[in-house]
Amino acid sequence: MTRQTLRLCRIALLGIFLLSRGALAAGTEDVAVSGAWARATVPGQPVAAAYLDISSRQGATLIAVRSDAAGAVQVHSMRDDGGVMRMRELKRLELPAGQTVRLAPSGTHLMLLGLKAPLRSGDSITLDLTLVDKAGRSRTVHTVAPVRAGPSP
Numbered sequence: 001m002t003r004q005t006l007r008l009c010r011i012a013l014l015g016i017f018l019l020s021r022g023a024l025a026a027g028t029e030d031v032a033v034s035g036a037w038a039r040a041t042v043p044g045q046p047v048a049a050a051y052l053d054i055s056s057r058q059g060a061t062l063i064a065v066r067s068d069a070a071g072a073v074q075v076h077s078m079r080d081d082g083g084v085m086r087m088r089e090l091k092r093l094e095l096p097a098g099q100t101v102r103l104a105p106s107g108t109h110l111m112l113l114g115l116k117a118p119l120r121s122g123d124s125i126t127l128d129l130t131l132v133d134k135a136g137r138s139r140t141v142h143t144v145a146p147v148r149a150g151p152s153p
């Protein structure tokens with residue numbers, strides 16, 4: 001390798017490094033996910049709930065969720081209807097700028113439908129959250145949720 005090609009090589013590598021840093025920052029900076037967990041299931045239970053805290057600095061909308069553990073994932077809201085808790089699918093979940101939206105037991109949650117296997121404490125599942133920002137750009141945030149027995153619903 002000549003000195004010239006070595007120099008070009010270094011510049012190219014630096015470029016790749018800077019590009020990947022830029023891509024990382026763009027992909028993860030705005031949206032923060034924390035405290036994700038999924039509730040362990042009993043044998044024969046075809047669905048499970050998962051919870052997390054999510055926030056977007058600029059404001060965004062959660063439009064889709066996928067998991068390796070389930071055929072489909074929906075966002076559900078919970079409403080007290082004369083003493084009966086009713087769940088309703090939310091097609092979109094708004095994340096107001098700078099606010100943490102909590103998905104927690106007895107409230108808005110992720111519903112894992114068509115579980116591929118029972119969820120046992122100590123396992124973990126993936127959750128891929130697809131969001132759209134104010135400019136219409138979509139991104140997917142990947143998170144891992146440990147499975148826990150958790151408090152009673």
Ligand SMILES: [Cu+2]
Pocket residue numbers: 076087109110111
């Ligand atoms: Cu539900």
